[in-house]
Amino acid sequence: MTTSGGGAELIPGLDDLPRVPVGEPEGEDGPGKGAGKARTGAGQDTKGATKNGVKGKGAGKRAKGARRPAEELPVARIAVDISLAHLDRPFDYLVPDELDAKAVPGCRVRVRFAGQLVDGFLLERVAESDHEGRLSFLERVTSPEPVLSPEIASLAREVAERYAGTFADVLRLAVPPRHARVEAEPVKPSEAEGAEAEAGGDSAEGAPDAERNAGGEPQPGVWSEYPAGPSFLTALAAGRAPRAVWTALPGPGWTAAIARAVAVTLDAGRGALVVVADGRDVARVDKALEAELGKGRHVALTAELGPAERYRRWLAVRRGRARAVVGTRAAMFAPVAELGLVVLWDDGDDVHAEPHAPYPHPREVLALRAHRAGAGALIGGFTRTTDATQLVEAGWAHALVADRVRIREVMPRVRYVGEDAQLARDAAARTARLPNVAFEAARGALETGPVLVQVPRRGYVPGIACGRCREPARCSACQGPLSLASSHAAPYCRWCGRIAGDWHCPECGFFQVRAVVVGAKRTAEELGRAFPGVPVRTSGREAVLDQVGPERALVVSTPGAEPPAEEGYAAALLLDGWVLLGRPDLRAGEETLRRWMNAASLVRPEGPVVVAAEGSLPAVQALVRWDPVTYAERELAERREVGFPPAARMASLTASPAAIWELLADTRLPDGAEVLGPVPVPAPPGAVEGQERERALVRVPRRAGHALARALKEAQGVRSARKATETVRVQIDPLELI
Structure with a gap:
């Protein structure tokens, strides 16, 4: 695990604020005293504590009120909420003994970084730090609720690497803002009973038992209209990880098909996650899931719910009270426990494109989750995208289609x-x-x-x-x-x-x-x-x-x-x-x-x-x-003949001409990379009049996609360390190339 270098680096944009040494504890001669002797940076310690949190030479002579590190696992690795590429790594801090019980992995914390209090997530606690300098203490634990699970933290890191982004940007998409009142609400008896039923594998009240076989293969329902449909459900029921690209028959039956697949997955003791394009589709799938599963076995996550209600439902998933989730693109990071199935409906809809950095697409994120968790995957729609076809041709997924006779019977x-x-x-x-x-x-x-x-x-x-x-x-x-x-x-x-x-x-x-x-x-x-x-x-x-x-x-x-x-x-x-x-x-x-x-x-x-x-x-x-x-x-x-996505991987760089060329000069492009452009692009709404903007495309063979993302992220880190005044917008595999 990479730790801080202990340098005197300040956050760009905060330089005009007083430069307070990070390691100075509050109440010890005031901030800034001793700054000439101590290192400034996120890795500074207090007096009398070594890098490992063990009492040092002067530990027995602590000033009154001095903070002491925790006895066990005193070092906390913190993901600081800063979107600077050159600071995209965890930093080590000491856990004070008064926060020992609250500072659990996954909780929200506040730390002093470059003289300012910033938010962060506690990733893990360890016995020792690799940093040779002094470590500062955690300022406080914002909430002891472990909102960041290890599975989501690991996924967020991989998504950041895949899209040349930062870990902090992905966490903003993955973890919703905190609502203290919602966290403090007592668990309703009905929710507790639902959680116990899920843990015991029992059906929730109202679930139709006629569709479930006690000792045999699951009832296929509408999946019987597809030759490979029953075998797909059988694999889910057996706990395996079938992956399919599904071309659905016309009509309203697609919601019932998704609900049947989710029900089979839940009956096998695993969780399910369904991502659709908009709130109207969420409502349709939500209705089908309630008819298939009964009440209390799933939640729907949409922006229309409002921040408090959405956080309440998200916490129900994080705490294990709900094992199935349906939602829009933000739900792709929902912390479903023991994930057994991910579903993406209509992956070609441009509504799925995330407008915030690092611009991840649910298709890629859900594919990563399915691979990492050993879960099944179902990418469906009335039509098929070239990206989904690429997955089929690569052997990652199998085609799930109806036969031509049935298609002719139901098509217009x-x-x-x-x-x-x-x-x-x-x-x-x-x-x-x-x-x-x-x-x-x-x-x-x-x-x-x-x-x-x-x-x-x-x-x-x-x-x-x-x-x-x-x-x-x-x-x-x-x-x-x-x-x-x-x-x-x-x-x-x-x-x-x-x-x-x-x-x-x-x-x-x-x-x-x-x-x-x-x-x-x-x-x-x-x-x-x-x-x-x-x-x-x-x-x-x-x-x-x-x-x-x-x-x-x-x-x-x-x-x-x-x-x-x-x-x-x-x-x-x-x-x-x-x-x-x-x-x-x-x-x-x-x-x-x-x-x-x-x-x-x-x-x-x-x-x-x-x-x-x-x-x-x-x-x-x-x-x-x-x-x-x-x-x-x-x-x-x-597209394969002419080298266009998804047969090739592309990165879009948008900024002023000078910033683009500066970034390209700092980028060690992989072999076979080709730079197209830059060409002028229209200015976004609210841009300064007369400010020139251009876009350059970097194309590489598909196998070099990860190398391209890594090279662009390193170059962004170089520009960030130089405190460049202009940010280059980097998008990997954007939907629009023109």
Whole structure:
């Protein structure tokens, strides 16, 4: 274990504060006395105590009130809450005898570091320290609750190394903020009984016993629709670690399948962790788990709960009162005891991408947890990502899919715009936004139920142009794109919000505009006129519908906000396919197919789905055949040929040009590394005007990914030790490369 070097290093940004020697105990001649003789730094000791906590030469002459180290295991190794790369290591401190009982591994503490009191976690207690200088005492134990388990601490260290980040940054994602009132709450009798039932392997009250076999293989339930499904459950029931990439059948049955796998895992005496994209999916899985397990055997973790309630449920998991967890991406670090299964649903959803450093992805974190704990893994979705396909081709996981006969029975009937038969009847079928085939499909389906209309853009008219020369309309102040909020509103800038009521085209002087891209609100308005008397409902960023009834209605939704219908949608219209497919993104085709299939999966079997896109495109053909596996395998093969992720590993460096080149100069790149760029990137919101930002990409073969992360972290440490004024944002395998 690396310990502090005992130097006079101060935290950058805190240099203007009084430089108090870290080792000076409070109450001994005041802070700072003797600083000329003693080392400053996190590794300084008090008078009369050696590095091992044993009484030294002057120990018998301690001043009155001097702190004494604990008799047993007096040295505590502390992970200090500092995100500086060159200080990313544990530091040794002495445990005073008055804190001996409270200073347990995993608890929160306060220590003096570089003259300031900072938070930290106590990782372990040992008898001796490797540091040759003096050690300072812990200031206090914030809470004796052991919130950081050894398994999560070890995982956090590995995640930090994997993503070129710091241990402190990962712990901020892994351990929620403390709520003292919640920690002090007494355990409810029902929770205690639930914990005892879990420990004894008994079923909780209300759990359906009909689905459990006393001495044989588990009942497969909905997993019987997949040839390998029953064997997957059998392996979980036997305590083994099956790993599968699951391509789910369309329909609402995926929640019941996850609940059945969790139930089998809990019956085998192990815990389960389920991570989904958003709170609506959490609610659906939570309902399925309660129906499968009964009450009291699992918890749901979401941000909507509020800090106190979320911490209360998180503590229930940490204390072992709940063995199954379902939550959003933050739940990937939930401290589930004796982990036996990790589940990730819809791993291609960009909501899974963590926006905070070091930007870990749940797919990688859960794969690490499954490997370290010897647990099973289930990565599922209606479609398949190239990253999941990489796991299958590497042999880490097996494919779990239904046979083609069953797929044809439950899939919707997909048609694309521009077929020869359509063009013979409607010459404008290829160019019309709502061609006749889509109009007829919606009109016929409305007689039996609701119709889903997916629109890629939110708002009314998010993009406008000159009505004469088609020049894009831009703000005269910041050159941002102009939009319309309604049919009677003046154009406004989407960047700065400035109203452009007197806009005229700078090219031709024309003052009228036309729509370039139509949003969900304008689409709902147009459909209301096309289908008089039919209710039109919208679901998007402003208000997301949880569910719609079986009555006839048009539901206009943006991708990801589609509400399920009680009896399934009678039809679906997937409009403006060119907007999704035309994005300048490496994953544009893969992401488009995912959004289409997620929407089409809400349609009843054999129900019509009309996609407004060219039928010869690979993504459209994969949707028509309902074959995302072949599409993902083809996409991965193409990326392997050109050296793009996930076939290769990439790091994105974003900062000013000078900072990027400084970091690259300090980085010992592995063999085969290739630097692409840097190229200019748009400034983030709130950035200083005129500040130039660029992005460079570093590409290496997949086998050199760990070496690249280690080299970038070392270079970040060099810049941190120099107290560089600018931070370079380093992302390993970012979702967006452009």
